[in-house]
Amino acid sequence: KQEVTQIPAALSVPEGENLVLNCSFTDSAIYNLQWFRQDPGKGLTSLLLIQSSQREQTSGRLNASLDKSSGRSTLYIAASQPGDSATYLCAVRQETGGFKTIFGAGTRLFVKA
Amino acid sequence: DTGVSQNPRHKITKRGQNVTFRCDPISEHNRLYWYRQTLGQGPEFLTYFQNEAQLEKSRLLSDRFSAERPKGSFSTLEIQRTEQGDSAMYLCASRTGTAGNTIYFGEGSWLTVV
Numbered sequence: 161k162q163e164v165t166q167i168p169a170a171l172s173v174p175e176g177e178n179l180v181l182n183c184s185f186t187d188s189a190i191y192n193l194q195w196f197r198q199d200p201g202k203g204l205t206s207l208l209l210i211q212s213s214q215r216e217q218t219s220g221r222l223n224a225s226l227d228k229s230s231g232r233s234t235l236y237i238a239a240s241q242p243g244d245s246a247t248y249l250c251a252v253r254q255e256t257g258g259f260k261t262i263f264g265a266g267t268r269l270f271v272k273a
Numbered sequence: 274d275t276g277v278s279q280n281p282r283h284k285i286t287k288r289g290q291n292v293t294f295r296c297d298p299i300s301e302h303n304r305l306y307w308y309r310q311t312l313g314q315g316p317e318f319l320t321y322f323q324n325e326a327q328l329e330k331s332r333l334l335s336d337r338f339s340a341e342r343p344k345g346s347f348s349t350l351e352i353q354r355t356e357q358g359d360s361a362m363y364l365c366a367s368r369t370g371t372a373g374n375t376i377y378f379g380e381g382s383w384l385t386v387v
Contacts, residue, residue, distance in 0.1 A: 164315070192373055203277075203364060204316070204378040211373050249315050253376075260306065260329065261366075261376055263315030 162187045166250055166264035173240055174272050181235040181267045183250030188228050191259055195224050195235050196249040198266070204249065208235070240271045277379035279365050285385045286355055293351045294382040298367030305348050306376070307340055308364040309333065316364050322348060323370075355386045 196204040208224040278297040308316035324345035342348040
């Protein structure tokens with residue numbers, strides 16, 4: 161059974177700091193990995209999608225890496241801003257079972273002005 | 274393209290009542306998923322449709338839960354005889370048939386059982 165773990169569970173940083181969020185998964189038979197952002201009481205917004213054959217994806221100040229063989233992904237946020245405060249969720253899409261997406265519990269990020 | 278739409282956004286109901294949530298996916302998406310999320314946790318998979326066929330159901334989906342997608346477009350999730358433990362946000366998501374494509378989520382439907 162696939163398990164997705166995110167570390168740390170919560171993180172507080174001053175504005176302008178670069179930071180790394182970590183995600184690990186137990187079953188490397190994934191189709192892709194996706195990072196989402198969730199604001200309190202809201203749905204999920206897709207940030208980056210990395211296919212299993214890719215090593216990284218970049219969008220603006222965000223960079224996500226994937227090491228499928230070791231079951232790890234990182235989300236790097238450069239020059240953090242208060243508007244980045246949210247919960248960041250890592251999710252893997254299984255290769256089997258309807259390609260369903262399995263989520264970690266998320267990292268709650270607070271960027272202080 | 275207005276994204277994935279869910280209604281109602283919030284529902285407060287008394288224990289024992291039935292509730293129904295509706296999801297309208299992005300129009301060309303034939304895959305539709307329901308997830309449940311409680312505070313401090315990531316979304317948990319409930320069920321999955323490919324067109325109108327319900328292909329998988331989680332063990333989380335007890336007999337009180339039923340989901341349909343009658344014409345392969347919108348979907349409904351009904352909870353019968355609600356319990357306080359059903360209080361959560363119910364999220365709907367959709368994607369195209371290409372496995373590698375992004376999955377898109379709605380804003381969710383909050384359920385509070387009192």
